[in-house]
Amino acid sequence: MNKDQVKGRVETAKGDVKEAAGKAVGNERLAAEGRADQAAGKVQSTVGDVKSDVGNAIKKAIDR
Secondary structure: OOHHHHHHHHHHHHHHHHHHHHHHHOOHHHHHHHHHHHHHHHHHHHHHHHHHHHHHHHHHHHHO
16 A cells, blocks of 8 residues: 555545534534545545556566
């Protein structure tokens, strides 16, 4: 796992907690922040996945 994958998954988890807390206390703003954090985390995680895939493809090409 690279930095972006880890940070993205942490951000997604943080968003899950915020959303649940917002729903539990009836705070729609906090729940919305949680959903935004989840979306940002998914994007960052996907960027990390793409970086990893590109790195793996380069390694395979070099090994040939």
